[in-house]
Amino acid sequence: MIASDKFLESKGIRPTAMRLLVFQHLAKSKVATTLSDIENAFAKADRTTLFRTLKTFEQKRVVHQIDDGSGIMKYALCEEGCNCELERDLHLHFHCTNCGETICLTEQKIPHINLPDGFVAEDANLVLKGICDKCSGQ
Template sequence: MVHPLEDTLIAKQITPTPMRLLVLEVLQRHPAALSLADVEQLLGHADRITVHRTLKTFTEKGLVHRIEDGSGAVKFALCEPGCTPEYHQDLHVHFFCTRCRETSCLPTVAVPAIALPRAYQVQETSLVMKGLCGNCSSTS
């Protein structure tokens, strides 16, 4: 019997390896987006280059998306089910909490359409809002 994590990787045409399964498990367990350093720390003893390559493969295959939240570290979060290597459908708002420094995907909050001049061709859209997350704002 194939493990559900293996099914997830196979569905994205990613060969399951022990490290890939561990990284996917870490990403699924944490609701906030994680940086390379976060993933390494949560795995304990892991080779940085292998974790980096795993996250790169996951991004290329449409399993995770990259978030540049202004914190200085690129973060990664699981994609919506319809993402493909050619097209990431993660057009939603990301929220960076200035207190706890966590970045969350808000998939129910869409990035508004912005009309650009005719000669401009959008290749990527990102919207990061900053402030206090629900947990931090309720403790202030």
């Protein structure tokens, strides 16, 4: 694993202190994270800065945004082998209705769908809702 600052630089992102902290916070987290989560983790940080940091990360394909239907956007780091740069990495997400957490199931890809004539798909978002492994007692 390379150092965070080198990694960000390799993505074309200037590795400021704030950005390194946000990046490392995302790296530690196993679940998708909301803006408010990050805001609470660093009491000193300003919402806007965090917001823009995430937007920058998203643009540079360091994180992807997840809309799990909870009404709040969540963010998660792209995987090592994530081919975000070429095409969207179409793994699915699992939203636990018990604990509210959203998990990237990077192993599970979205199956190919045959669309009616004239429809051209460019992106896909599949969110399963239910009970996660922790909450189901396993």
